[in-house]
Amino acid sequence: MPDTLAPRDPLAPVIRALARPGRPSSDYDLARGITLPAGRVLRAAGVLVAFQQGAHGPEVVLTKRSSRLKHHPGQIAFPGGKVDPGDSDPVAAALREAEEEVGLSRGSVEVLGVMPAHETVTGFVVTPVLARIRGGFVPVPEAGEVEEVFTVPLSHVSDPSRYRIAHRQWLGVPRPYWVAPYGPYYIWGATARMLKALADRMAEDADHG
Template sequence: MTVSDPLSAVLRALERPGRDTSDYDLNPGTVLPEGRVLRPAAVLVPFLCGPAGIEVVLTKRSSRLKHHPGQIAFPGGKVDATDAGPVEAALREAREEIGLPQGAVEILGTWAAHETVTGFSVTPVFGRIRHAFEPVPEAGEVDEVFSVPLAHAADPARFRIEGRRWRGEMRRYYVAPYGPYYIWGATARILRALADRMAA
């Protein structure tokens, strides 16, 4: 008997075409400046297959950080000059931020970069964590490492659209709250894109 891959639905979704995402795609009237220079970054979207099912590992950023304090995020950050590319950057950041060994991750694929309102071009890198690991939050950067069931993150009904003023204009964005965690912004947008492709 052939045992199916528990991530088969995710793998199919990663192969499906879908429109690119950005922090602006719910705000079609936004006029972006020509010649803007975006800083390359990458995030790891890590899937962990456990006894309770498939989970997505996320972080809660430190409340002491200058940028995005306390926000829910994938492990990730800027692509350094020493990184071979976004995949290596995502794996390096995951090792630094949550103590995830690089060799414990099987890369499943990447998507086109997501432009953020803060001037980053963020490449989502999808990976399978091969075995359980003990998260080690990076002191001063990460307050908490936690997991969200994929059944929640991949359910379009769990998402809603909210808005707030940003630099004098109303900005709309996806949110997908989970318990005490307010998942929003680029993190929620990437998860919503995954949910849409899995539901297709």
């Protein structure tokens, strides 16, 4: 019998949560009085929810979009984007975009699984692709697209108590949405909602553990 036990995988709670049933989410989850247009066409996209090991445990890689962008300037987002004709699926799109946006080589990434898709107010159906970064990762922000690459502890974004509801006007009515601020970073909207979906599944797994 070995003298020492194998080290526990720090992402084991994430992997267990992925094995639990999930359901799709959307930017409209909290909304009341908003009627979505019938027959709307959604564009497929993928984002990479990448975990790396930090000094105090797993961390999630996020980006701050350039303030010069026409769409969503300065917002906090996962690396990712729409599925291009050369992409086989949203997983391939997420890996390609992460390589382009933050310099994360797909050869350094182990895909753990995907979560149910998230519908955005901008007409995308986004697949969150959860992955582990193997080896060292030195971010290289894409010039003109990404202002900053940073990490947030998994312990922060996996804690449901870190999330609260905020509001802003949209289509003439107050639209509620989730936020999970971390230091100077205001994580909100689709990014916060997808992280909350993961937090809820991890909390459910802990409750049944």
